[in-house]
Amino acid sequence: MYRYDEFDSDFVLQRARQFRRQTERRLTGELSEEQFKPLRLMNGLYLQLHAYMLRINVPYGCLSSRQLRKLAHIARVYDKGYGHLTTRQNVQFNWIKLEDTPAILEQLASVEMHCIQSSGNCIRNTTSDPYAGAAAEEIHDPRLYCELIRQWSSLHPEFSFLPRKFKIAVTGSPRDRAAVKVHDIGLRLHRNPAGEAGFEVIVGGGLGRTPFIGKTVRDFLPVQQLLSYLEAILRVYNQLGRRDNKYKARIKVLVHEMGTEAFQKCVEEQWEQIREGGLTLPQEEIDRIGAYFAPPAYEDLSDSVPALETTRREEPAFDAWLQNNVVEHKQAGYAIVNVSVKAVGAAPGDISADQMEAVAELADRFSFGELRVTHSQNLVLCDVRKTDLEALWRRLAAIGLATPNVGLLTDSICCPGLDYCSLASARSIPVAQSISERFADPGRLRDIGELQLKMSGCINACGHHHVGHIGILGADKKGEELYQLTLGGSADENTAIGKIIGPGFDAEGIVDAIENVVETYLSLRQDGERFIDTYQRVGRDPFKENLYASDQGR
């Protein structure tokens, strides 16, 4: 993974000291809360319902064991002993004291981490494929470009006061695990017929109140031109994006209102003026950053491990875990292991300091000391020898992190909702927990198969409900929590926005409703169909009929 050099280290330390100065001015009253707010937001510090929340960037989801240990330390000393993995591959602490934050930032700097631009109207942490570098079908490793974007976007002199927040995602695989079509900019690495690497550039996707699927503005952008092209897009957005209404300020609205073609023309004109400038990436620089992401020292191993087959016959739980949580690796004899942070009845993505330390230990022992945070709020050990799988599984099971549910219904994505978030309309965590308990039976879960459940506590859609196969949206109806159900969304290469199926449900009713939808699917599915396949084949009517048939006038 990337390692800071003296420049990067100085930079994050300088930034941490700057925040210490700002915080001191706030604590002495020199700055009012109103003046301080934009400053703390630029360092990822939010004021929530009960305390400050600090959002720490995990650069494009990559984490070292050393960094994870530091997060465990922060959880223990400054929080209540746990942290939270977010849908943007970051880590949040929900119980932080303002006066502690400068010290936390300095500690983070010591392990090459920071909170710069983890909130505010600026370019946020770039997200990517959690299997980057290891996925069997990968065309090109996206991480080096994520790192180049990280550096270029850090305290950008032109783009630190945008109309609204700005999120970039990069994938290098045909299977899109980075949801590039629902980001402000999505970049898909591929190769042209000459074998050169370049990006498909997708702009103006997004969720929130008005979901949009991004539009392709360029099929092939040579990698050397990445930053100049991004700068052109951002320059157009910074000047023309709406600033009169916060709900219309994202780039998706600009692209929609201008029309893709007009927007594209504007960007190309801007780009023509700067493409030959100082942002062109020299090949040596691409190679230099790329070298940080060179494959680890894989051993020459056989891909077939007979002992695995024996154990999986004897241990159904191991078999289930292999099937659901372990993914094919590009390197023979290795596997990608998903660490489920979705134990039955637990708050999705919450991880204790003890678990963090234990996983850091496992990463050192079994996966070259590295981990990933996924956008579905789990962890990944990317480079595990197949011969180590059983030992790893036993250790993960001992710390409650081997629930065999990755990609299944109880591996739900869920925002913090009304338990923490001051914008929330309804609670989301308790609903996710009830659903997780209702579908706790691993056999039944596996029979249901791949099914993505995504839940947001309000219309801001941080839980990405629009693109869940099943989505739940919390609302507030005259003081009562109400849950809307959407069906048919998808965040992969066939991105689709789910449709609201009918009137909402209360907190108990929504769990029954999910069960009802699942039963409808099971009764209609044809051999091998996933939920989303069946839904796409039959449409929403059968689901709707079953949902509302038994219970008139709900």
Added chain:
Amino acid sequence: MPLIKGGERVDDPWISLAEGAEIPPHGPLIVSLQQWRDQRAALLARADTLGIRLASDQPTSEIADDLSHFELVALEFPSFGDGRPYSHARILREILGFEGELRAVGDVLLEQLHFMHRAGFDAFVVSSETALEDWRIAESEIRVWYQPTADGRPTAMMLRRG
């Protein structure tokens, strides 16, 4: 209000033409875009230097063809969060090649100064009484830069490449 330029607090030789006021015969004068359009001939007939002030929603294309008439361009920051003038400044410096004084006016606070300087501003009307102190803090805190801009500071990438 204090004017910071070249790292010093300096006197401001410029006057701004008030709305509806007579054009003064002498002295460096800053006019709004509207005043420039309405009284172009009279303004050009003066012997003294001329500057123009743009609001954040007035793009640089409005003055691109007239730039040679101005020794100063003032860009207004109506609020902390309105970031359009940063783009306007870079376009003026890096694309249109403007070499005169580029002045930040309006809501100009310590925390924006470094961004402004990097974007191409070289003069700042700062409302704070501790303007010069603010300027020194802003310039001293961050000393690693990742983006090439017209301020000419070497980026981390340039330094790495030697």
